Amino acid sequence: MNNVRNKKRANKSLPFFFKDEFKVSFIIVFISIILLISTFSFDIVPPILNRGIQPATFPKALLIFIISLTLIIYYLSIKNPWKIGNKLPKTFFLTLLSFLIFVIISKTLDFFLAISVLSLFVSYNWGERRIFYLLLVSIIFPILVFIFFETILGLRFPPGIITNLYYY
Amino acid sequence: MLTPLFSSKLLIVLLFGTLFGLILGVLPGLGPTTGGALILPFTMTLDPLSAIVLLTSIYCAGTYGGAITAVLINTPGTPAAAATCLDGYPLAQKGEAGRALGMATVSSTVGGIFSVIILVFFAPLLAKLAYEFGQPEYFALAIFGLTMLSSIGEGSPIKNLIAGAFGILISTIGKDFMTSIDRFTYGINELSVGIGFIPVVVGLFAISEMLTQSTLLDQVFKRVALKAVKLPTKDDYKKTWKTILRSSGIGSFIGVLPAEGGTVASLIGYSEAKRFSKNPEEFGKGSIEGIAGAEAANNAATGGAMVPTLALGIPGSATTAVILTGLIIHGVRPGPDLFREQPDFLYGIFGAMLIANVLFFIFGFFGAKVFARITLVPNKILWPMIFAVSVCGTYSLSQSIIDVWIMLFFGVLGFFMRRFGFSVVPVIIGLILGELVEGTLRQSLVIFDGNWLMFLTRPIALTFFILSLIALAFPLLRSKKQKK
Numbered sequence A: 001m002n003n004v005r006n007k008k009r010a011n012k013s014l015p016f017f018f019k020d021e022f023k024v025s026f027i028i029v030f031i032s033i034i035l036l037i038s039t040f041s042f043d044i045v046p047p048i049l050n051r052g053i054q055p056a057t058f059p060k061a062l063l064i065f066i067i068s069l070t071l072i073i074y075y076l077s078i079k080n081p082w083k084i085g086n087k088l089p090k091t092f093f094l095t096l097l098s099f100l101i102f103v104i105i106s107k108t109l110d111f112f113l114a115i116s117v118l119s120l121f122v123s124y125n126w127g128e129r130r131i132f133y134l135l136l137v138s139i140i141f142p143i144l145v146f147i148f149f150e151t152i153l154g155l156r157f158p159p160g161i162i163t164n165l166y167y168y
Numbered sequence B: 001m002l003t004p005l006f007s008s009k010l011l012i013v014l015l016f017g018t019l020f021g022l023i024l025g026v027l028p029g030l031g032p033t034t035g036g037a038l039i040l041p042f043t044m045t046l047d048p049l050s051a052i053v054l055l056t057s058i059y060c061a062g063t064y065g066g067a068i069t070a071v072l073i074n075t076p077g078t079p080a081a082a083a084t085c086l087d088g089y090p091l092a093q094k095g096e097a098g099r100a101l102g103m104a105t106v107s108s109t110v111g112g113i114f115s116v117i118i119l120v121f122f123a124p125l126l127a128k129l130a131y132e133f134g135q136p137e138y139f140a141l142a143i144f145g146l147t148m149l150s151s152i153g154e155g156s157p158i159k160n161l162i163a164g165a166f167g168i169l170i171s172t173i174g175k176d177f178m179t180s181i182d183r184f185t186y187g188i189n190e191l192s193v194g195i196g197f198i199p200v201v202v203g204l205f206a207i208s209e210m211l212t213q214s215t216l217l218d219q220v221f222k223r224v225a226l227k228a229v230k231l232p233t234k235d236d237y238k239k240t241w242k243t244i245l246r247s248s249g250i251g252s253f254i255g256v257l258p259a260e261g262g263t264v265a266s267l268i269g270y271s272e273a274k275r276f277s278k279n280p281e282e283f284g285k286g287s288i289e290g291i292a293g294a295e296a297a298n299n300a301a302t303g304g305a306m307v308p309t310l311a312l313g314i315p316g317s318a319t320t321a322v323i324l325t326g327l328i329i330h331g332v333r334p335g336p337d338l339f340r341e342q343p344d345f346l347y348g349i350f351g352a353m354l355i356a357n358v359l360f361f362i363f364g365f366f367g368a369k370v371f372a373r374i375t376l377v378p379n380k381i382l383w384p385m386i387f388a389v390s391v392c393g394t395y396s397l398s399q400s401i402i403d404v405w406i407m408l409f410f411g412v413l414g415f416f417m418r419r420f421g422f423s424v425v426p427v428i429i430g431l432i433l434g435e436l437v438e439g440t441l442r443q444s445l446v447i448f449d450g451n452w453l454m455f456l457t458r459p460i461a462l463t464f465f466i467l468s469l470i471a472l473a474f475p476l477l478r479s480k481k482q483k484k
Helices: A002-013 A020-039 A057-079 A090-108 A111-125 A131-152 A163-167 B008-026 B031-045 B048-073 B079-130 B135-151 B157-171 B189-193 B197-214 B234-256 B262-276 B288-312 B318-329 B336-341 B343-374 B379-398 B401-419 B425-447 B452-457 B459-483
Strands: none
Touching: A020 A057, A057 B157, A057 B425, A090 A111, A090 B197, A090 B401, A111 A131, A111 B379, A131 B379, B008 B031, B008 B048, B008 B343, B031 B048, B031 B197, B031 B318, B031 B379, B048 B079, B048 B288, B048 B318, B048 B343, B079 B234, B079 B262, B079 B288, B079 B336, B079 B343, B135 B157, B135 B425, B135 B452, B135 B459, B157 B425, B157 B459, B197 B318, B197 B379, B197 B401, B197 B425, B234 B262, B234 B288, B262 B288, B288 B318, B288 B336, B288 B343, B318 B425, B336 B343, B379 B401, B425 B452, B452 B459
């Protein structure tokens, strides 16, 4: 609670463009405008085939709606700042990094290796130091999951350096 | 009603669903919505009835399971159990954890069964009414469902509307269903079929929760000792029977309203219990009526929320949005036709919910002590495992690695949405209702020859538009009243 209050106080003293409310609203409006511009490149249906409205009209209306509401929440936040939790800890960024590592390994090496590496990375960074539990989450459990999906659900996983050992 | 369930396979599914739901409900951060999302890909191996029986039993048991953690560690296992903490934990601290859990179990079961009865009677009536609906009425109904998002329990009304609109926007990605023109695909072939429900649902619920848990690692739970769950005494029943019945009614009613759910129901059930109580001063200090009021209401919302889900295809809560996703991916389109064409299927669901309520009573009564131990599983072991299951489950649906990346994207997005006060539930509801909203709007405009004012000439549609305005105005009026 104190952290929230401190954050609110700290937030008030910042110039407007450093405030979370501005940053979030700006990102939403910016992305919405880019999407809105891209709707102008949608194909136009000839009147004879068109039923009701053009395919771009509905997304356009939605994006304008989102932009308008975002401007309203930003305006309201000037009087009543948002309650945002305390600073994100290191473990959050490490977990986020593990997702990136997962994407890279699953794309280049192996899907299951990526799961094992992520599990080990997350478990270790979240404070697990016992070897047995690290092995459990990074090797034993992914193998059980693989067996379950492969044999019971009949799923074929993407090829990779470890998965190929099983398939070939 | 129970005949469709007399097969060993369905009974095993029901048993598993109830046990799994209880485990999910007990674990803070999981709950029936995230758990339902996690198990959704696995249901593809089941027939539609088994799949929905599994999801509904998880829903019923998971909603109750939240009470165990609320009473024993003062942390609601599910958001719907937040009001149970207020009196459950103080009573447990007085050495009466067994009595608190006994009352939570009994009132949850009564609330749950009451709401199934409401479901059995009201869902067919609502479905019959829906026969009168044409495209304009369905459009107005979907708008009403979306505007109800503004008064959903968590998040500010405007932020919820933005999230709902974002959900609808996601549903427009891919080929336009009326003209086959690509929208927001940017030349990526995989996007032309649109974005699947499962990667979004798993990402927004499970992966975003994993990121949330990564910020809460220093949280320490203190568990109150529990010897055994005790059935309420005669005196307790005397004190609470009116509260249980009232909260069951409130919960069922709140559940029926589109997009509302157990969380809102339990808060209203609790506050009404306090208002009608002869001893309101005991509330917050371990009142048995407080536990009964909150628990009967949140479990009664389960059956209530299934009414619009099955009869109209409009989710009554976050978990029913997941169940609705399950129905859609199994090729079952909820609505009046479902009641006419597949009554056995529906009665199977009704029966499953009834049995799930009885089963969680038995499991809760005899196994609460064991379930409470599950909270001791450390997050550093639990969440990497959940990640492995989420990734494989999402991949399994269309065997596409792109789906896994979409899941991760929505996981990160969901985390930041929640951090900045945007609820993720409206995104799912918007995604589910998106096609209905756009499709019915465009077809209505064809019928009306492009004249928008014609919507106002249809009485049912007009009623829904008026209700939508009320739904939008309600949170504003409520906040003004609170300020006063």
